[in-house]
Amino acid sequence: MSESSTSNTRVKLLDAAERLFALNGIGSTSLRAITSEAGTNLASIHYHFGKKEALVEAVFARRIEPVNRDRLERLDRVEAESEPNLEDVIRAFVRPALSLLRSPDHGGAHVMNLMGRLYSEPGDLKFAILKQFEKIALRFGAALHRALPILPPDELFWRFHFMIGSMAFTLVAGDVIEHRSEGRISLDDVDANVERLVSFIAGGLRAPLPNFTTSEDTV
Amino acid sequence: MSESSTSNTRVKLLDAAERLFALNGIGSTSLRAITSEAGTNLASIHYHFGKKEALVEAVFARRIEPVNRDRLERLDRVEAESEPNLEDVIRAFVRPALSLLRSPDHGGAHVMNLMGRLYSEPGDLKFAILKQFEKIALRFGAALHRALPILPPDELFWRFHFMIGSMAFTLVAGDVIEHRSEGRISLDDVDANVERLVSFIAGGLRAPLPNFTTSEDTV
């Protein structure tokens, strides 16, 4: 990357956009609101990013890239052992995302929210950004298959998405969870929450298959 | 409800808004786009709903209310038996939402998408709408506790949200799932997908608790 000039303004714009996108949604956030928050002017966005869409992609890319690199590094380490454990594979996938919460240099909650929100963004944007996850999906899909060889590929495919869902929801709905618990529960203890998620997901992945004969009238 | 005049226009507006909200997001959908899609005029929205925010709430309420009523009815039936089965409780929760996909009178996919998207909407709107889920959360929380009495309440609380996550993700990311599977997988078979989700969630809820001593250096 040609980061000779990290252009303080560029970073300030990304920070402001990230915060406002997570808070109010992308469509509801105007460029003017972003420049106002960043303490710059309207033209700076067009100078650095060209148009709003490019700014949006840059906001996501800045967070996704290091998280996915971390995931792959952890998976490499897990697979260096001869017999990879299911929990270890899941942990390598889940922890880098949940860790964003306590990353010291950034706001925290809004980053998680933004990551989780990704999946519910409009079509074109979503698929453009999800391309950055293709390698991750392949590597982790293969690792899960090796850890759970009995599971038919199509069923593993479904469960892989259920797994993503429980993680993404934790990212996006952290405030709902804290709100509903009336103070009893906090998102601060990342270690504990990662382990909670890992156990749940491992149990779900290992669950016996349904027989697919149960239908409406059984309920 | 004073549904003496179901006001065809009102319904057309709700249908159009629902479709566009799911497709492009709420913030990015203008009232003009909605009236254009509905074949009405701009003033009709203000006549029927007053302002955009009220329209948004009406769009959600129209879908949430019957789904949650269905959930409670199913739970009543499940609890009528002496010893409620965990899978039955989960199914009562999950099926009414997934069933929207094949509801004959409406578009389908965009309704699911909208329901799943709810959790990633901005603060005020989200909490206003999530109030409609309070009764559901209490009833199902209690039912899950009775089916899994060994699980400490705080851990059940977490796992209940992981459960919501895997369901909400299936609702919101249906197109991602179909896209990634390259045609091998379809969302049409609601019965099979409900059973897939129920097995996964049941496995997750029944999983052994983590010991919470595993930390960063273990990975």
Place this chain on the structure above:
DNA sequence: GTCTATAAGTAGATAGAC
């Protein structure tokens, strides 16, 4: 209840000074 017309404000994007 439904419409047109219009007010009053805000959107993204650009030109050009410094």
Place this chain on the structure above:
DNA sequence: GTCTATCTACTTATAGAC
């Protein structure tokens, strides 16, 4: 690289005819 000023189009909302 950063700024002000401005263009054009679109936004929500309202007033008033029918």
